[in-house]
Amino acid sequence: MNLTINDLNKHFGPYHAVKNLSLSVNQGEAVGLLGRNGAGKTTTIRMILGLLQQESGSIQWGGRPFSRKEVKLGYLPEERGLYPKMNMLDQLVYFGQLEGMSKRAAKQEALKWIERLGISEYLKKDTGDLSKGNQQKIQLIAALMHDPDLVILDEPFSGLDPVNAQMLEGVIEDLIRLKKTLIFSSHRMESVESFCDRVYLMKHGEVVLSGAISDIKTRYGFKYVNIESAQPLEEHLTGLQTDFVKKGKEYQLQVSSMEQGLHLIEKLKSLVAIRKIGIADPSLNQIFIEKAGD
Amino acid sequence: MMRNFYLVFKQSFRERVTSKSYLTTTLALILISIFAISLPSLLENFADAKEEVAVISNAPEIQLAELEGQLTDWEWKEGANSQVSSLKEDAQEGKIAGLYIIDKGESNYSVTYFSKNNDVVLNSSLSQYLQAKNTQRIADSNGISAADQQALFVPVAMEKGKFTSENEVSVFVIYLMLMFILMAVMMYGTTIATGVASEKASRVMEVMVTKVNPLAMIFGKIFGIALASLVQFAAFFGSVALYLKSGIVEPAQSLGNFELNLSALTAEHCVYFFIFFLLGYLLYASLYAVFGSMVSRPEELNGTTMPISILLMVSAFSGILFVIDDPTSALSKFMAIFPFTSPFNMIILIMKDAASFAEISLSIGLLVLTTFAFGYFAAKVYPKGILHFGENLKLRQLIMRKS
Ligand SMILES: Nc1ncnc2c1ncn2[C@@H]1O[C@H](COP(=O)(O)OP(=O)(O)OP(=O)(O)O)[C@@H](O)[C@H]1O
Ligand SMILES: [Mg+2]
Numbered sequence: 001m002n003l004t005i006n007d008l009n010k011h012f013g014p015y016h017a018v019k020n021l022s023l024s025v026n027q028g029e030a031v032g033l034l035g036r037n038g039a040g041k042t043t044t045i046r047m048i049l050g051l052l053q054q055e056s057g058s059i060q061w062g063g064r065p066f067s068r069k070e071v072k073l074g075y076l077p078e079e080r081g082l083y084p085k086m087n088m089l090d091q092l093v094y095f096g097q098l099e100g101m102s103k104r105a106a107k108q109e110a111l112k113w114i115e116r117l118g119i120s121e122y123l124k125k126d127t128g129d130l131s132k133g134n135q136q137k138i139q140l141i142a143a144l145m146h147d148p149d150l151v152i153l154d155e156p157f158s159g160l161d162p163v164n165a166q167m168l169e170g171v172i173e174d175l176i177r178l179k180k181t182l183i184f185s186s187h188r189m190e191s192v193e194s195f196c197d198r199v200y201l202m203k204h205g206e207v208v209l210s211g212a213i214s215d216i217k218t219r220y221g222f223k224y225v226n227i228e229s230a231q232p233l234e235e236h237l238t239g240l241q242t243d244f245v246k247k248g249k250e251y252q253l254q255v256s257s258m259e260q261g262l263h264l265i266e267k268l269k270s271l272v273a274i275r276k277i278g279i280a281d282p283s284l285n286q287i288f289i290e291k292a293g294d
Numbered sequence: 295m296m297r298n299f300y301l302v303f304k305q306s307f308r309e310r311v312t313s314k315s316y317l318t319t320t321l322a323l324i325l326i327s328i329f330a331i332s333l334p335s336l337l338e339n340f341a342d343a344k345e346e347v348a349v350i351s352n353a354p355e356i357q358l359a360e361l362e363g364q365l366t367d368w369e370w371k372e373g374a375n376s377q378v379s380s381l382k383e384d385a386q387e388g389k390i391a392g393l394y395i396i397d398k399g400e401s402n403y404s405v406t407y408f409s410k411n412n413d414v415v416l417n418s419s420l421s422q423y424l425q426a427k428n429t430q431r432i433a434d435s436n437g438i439s440a441a442d443q444q445a446l447f448v449p450v451a452m453e454k455g456k457f458t459s460e461n462e463v464s465v466f467v468i469y470l471m472l473m474f475i476l477m478a479v480m481m482y483g484t485t486i487a488t489g490v491a492s493e494k495a496s497r498v499m500e501v502m503v504t505k506v507n508p509l510a511m512i513f514g515k516i517f518g519i520a521l522a523s524l525v526q527f528a529a530f531f532g533s534v535a536l537y538l539k540s541g542i543v544e545p546a547q548s549l550g551n552f553e554l555n556l557s558a559l560t561a562e563h564c565v566y567f568f569i570f571f572l573l574g575y576l577l578y579a580s581l582y583a584v585f586g587s588m589v590s591r592p593e594e595l596n597g598t599t600m601p602i603s604i605l606l607m608v609s610a611f612s613g614i615l616f617v618i619d620d621p622t623s624a625l626s627k628f629m630a631i632f633p634f635t636s637p638f639n640m641i642i643l644i645m646k647d648a649a650s651f652a653e654i655s656l657s658i659g660l661l662v663l664t665t666f667a668f669g670y671f672a673a674k675v676y677p678k679g680i681l682h683f684g685e686n687l688k689l690r691q692l693i694m695r696k697s
Contacts, residue, residue: 049504051677068504075504081497085309097301098505142501 001062002026008057019205028179032192035202041185074148084128099146113141153184189285225253228276302514310522344369345391353398463645483582490586509673516579573661574637580668587676609635621648633664
């Protein structure tokens with residue numbers, strides 16, 4: 001089933017934290033909610049869950065008003081927390097049972113996930129004594145072990161090392177394959193690019209950019225020309241009146257179209273000896289910085 | 295809903311009874327009360343180390359064996375006239391309580407004694423004993439009948455009267471009950487508030503509220519901790535009762551100047567006490583839960599729960615100060631029926647036989663209703679408090695906030 005949100009609004013005092021926000025997530029799709037710190041991602045997620053009350057707007061699940069009680073839900077909050085004095089397994093079994101699983105099923109499922117995420121060695125340790133990343137894995141298990149239909153992850157990548165981040169990507173790809181409805185917030189653009197179908201980029205509570213990633217890139221209207229040369233290029237580039245950034249040995253030029261890019265390359269080739277050259281779509285990261293920055 | 299209530303209930307109970315503080319308080323409670331019960335007997339045992347008294351009797355009818363039989367608080371030791379100087383030395387150095395030389399005079403015995411501490415009780419006991427011996431000697435020589443002789447020595451009967459009648463629970467026991475409720479409600483209420491506050495501080499609450507209905511959450515927690523407290527009291531009363539039953543010590547009939555008169559306590563009294571204790575606890579526990587959700591860290595609870603503490607104290611002390619003296623007045627009746635004050639004051643009325651069954655039922659009914667109303671209220675407002683981090687909430691804000 002899909003999640004549809006229409007025209008959501010929320011103030012905190014005078015501050016308009018979420019402005020006329022609309023978004024939709026289809027079944028079997030992962031949607032990324034992007035934006036800088038304070039953009040309103042967590043507030044949006046909390047409204048979806050009914051933890052915060054929206055002032056206006058609607059949230060629907062499969063065409064009917066969303067109710068937490070009627071949806072099998074998996075939620076990884078941004079503010080992570082566990083019972084610090086309970087051991088990992090007991091805690092997961094408790095969470096599983098609260099979601100309606102039998103004790104046996106909960107234990108079985110918990111052990112399966114613990115194995116998969118590589119934290120079996122801490123099975124009987126109090127969760128308060130575990131590292132932050134490992135605590136986060138437990139929370140991820142708590143969000144997923146009862147096989148929810150709607151999965152909401154608030155910054156699931158924060159605090160994970162590259163190996164674990166990759167493991168999480170694998171988990172999310174599986175969820176997509178299992179036709180779950182998935183929404184998550186993130187700052188990690190590489191991950192978002194690799195498995196997200198669509199993204200919503202928020203700024204000051206508003207969606208400023210949304211759609212399929214490839215569409216966004218074409219629609220965005222910029223391409224980058226990357227040049228590497230044996231000589232310094234600053235002078236020539238200033239002469240050509242193009243904006244550029246120097247990244248290590250490489251110069252990166254922003255152009256508005258393929259034609260302009262090719263034209264520029266021709267010109268430069270006639271001026272200096274070029275070692276490497278190419279035209280590329282902007283990365284999501286670049287678009288993010290461009291669009292979400294001030 | 296019921297299932298999750300049960301799960302939270304079980305979890306709260308388990309968490310509580312396995313906590314270190316719970317185990318130590320239980321143990322401390324048991325040990326302290328056993329010590330307190332044993333104290334009178336212990337003190338007696340200490341006093342039992344009998345002092346040695348040397349006696350030199352120059353009157354043949356004053357025998358050591360008889361002295362030992364009559365004046366049992368001292369260790370009697372017979373001395374010979376040749377030992378007088380060394381025994382005097384012993385008495386001077388305090389090695390023995392004294393040296394007593396008994397001579398037979400014309401009309402009565404005479405005693406010369408050497409004692410450093412001058413034991414008044416010993417002196418008067420010995421003097422009374424010798425007086426009696428003298429009386430007997432005179433009676434013997436005058437041929438007074440055996441019955442009359444006996445009558446000579448019958449002491450005047452003196453009995454201490456009791457202030458409370460036999461079948462009324464003593465004021466002191468009522469005090470104890472009120473104090474017990476007060477302490478228990480405060481102790482376990484604080485546990486609940488701390489539990490809620492630390493769930494909030496550890497942020498586990500945000501995921502819990504998506505899994506569990508707040509009503510199940512609140513009541514599961516309150517009842518779980520209630521059961522833990524009952525287990526604690528059962529362990530406490532059980533071990534104290536066992537200890538008393540074992541006969542190692544005599545149970546005290548009075549504490550200081552207070553008569554306990556426990557026999558006046560009926561099973562009915564105990565049942566009512568239990569009911570009001572439990573309901574009072576539940577009502578205050580839901581209040582504590584609300585207040586626990588208002589702070590951001592458990593350390594800040596003390597200041598925040600002050601209003602509850604004041605309410606509790608006022609309820610308990612109004613009982614001690616005036617309800618207990620005038621249980622039939624209209625104000626006392628009101629205090630015994632109004633929830634919040636009723637757990638304390640209805641107990642007084644019941645123990646003083648000043649409440650009708652209808653009044654007791656009304657009081658219980660109101661207490662149950664208010665408890666559920668407040669539990670419901672707590673369940674409604676506390677998810678809002680839970681998601682509010684940063685500065686502490688005021689109660690008014692909590693109620694007004696749309697979340
Ligand atoms: N409970 C609250 N009371 C007052 N203001 C709040 C509250 N929660 C959020 N805000 C404000 O709303 C804005 C959006 O916050 P939100 O947490 O949604 O941002 P975010 O996009 O999740 O940021 P981040 O990437 O840092 O997690 C922020 O300016 C924040 O200060
Ligand atoms: Mg956030």
